[in-house]
Amino acid sequence: MVLFDKKGCLTDQALDALNQGSLDELNRLEAAEHLAYCDHCMDRYTLMLSWQELETPPKPLGKAVRQSLWVRMMQSRLGRGVVACAAGVLAIGMWSSAETLLPLSGAATTPPERPAITAPAPRENWQDPPRTKAPEAAARAAIEKLIDSIKTTGGFQL
Numbered sequence: 001m002v003l004f005d006k007k008g009c010l011t012d013q014a015l016d017a018l019n020q021g022s023l024d025e026l027n028r029l030e031a032a033e034h035l036a037y038c039d040h041c042m043d044r045y046t047l048m049l050s051w052q053e054l055e056t057p058p059k060p061l062g063k064a065v066r067q068s069l070w071v072r073m074m075q076s077r078l079g080r081g082v083v084a085c086a087a088g089v090l091a092i093g094m095w096s097s098a099e100t101l102l103p104l105s106g107a108a109t110t111p112p113e114r115p116a117i118t119a120p121a122p123r124e125n126w127q128d129p130p131r132t133k134a135p136e137a138a139a140r141a142a143i144e145k146l147i148d149s150i151k152t153t154g155g156f157q158l
Helices: 012-020 025-037 039-050 062-101 135-153
Strands: none
Touching (some): 012 025, 025 039
16 A cells, blocks of 8 residues: 655555554554644544534433533542641631730830739728719810811811
8 A cells, every 4th residue: 555645645546445444553654644744634533533423421420520520529629628727727726826925025024923913992991082074074175175276276186
C-alpha cells in the first residue's frame, strides 16, 4: 500500500487504513507524524471521521453529570464557608487570649493587690452625698454660655 502521493500528502487509501486500524506500527507512526504538521491531511482525516456515526453511551449520563457537578459545587462552597468560619474563630480566640495573657508594655508583672474586705459602716455614720444641680440645668447653662460667646465674638469660643 502506498501511504504518500506525489505531493507528499497521505493518500485516501492510507487515511482509510489509518481509520480502520489496519496499518502496521511503522506506517501508523509515519502517518501520525505527517498529520501532526500537514493541515491539509488533518482536515481530510477530520472530515472522514466526522461522517462516522458517533457512539452513544449505554445509559443517559445527563442526570448523573448534573448531580455530580451539584455535589462538587456544594462541597466547594460549604468547604470554603467552614474554613472562613474556622479562621474567624481562631482570629478572635488568639486576639482575646493575647490580650489577657500578654502583659501590656509598662504594666506591672504582678497582679494588683485586692483591698481588704471590711464590714460596712454603721447607718448613723453614713452621709448623704451632696446634691448637685440637675443635669438639665448644667446643660442649659453651658448652652447659654456658648450662645453668649457667639453673640459677643461672632464665633465659637470655649
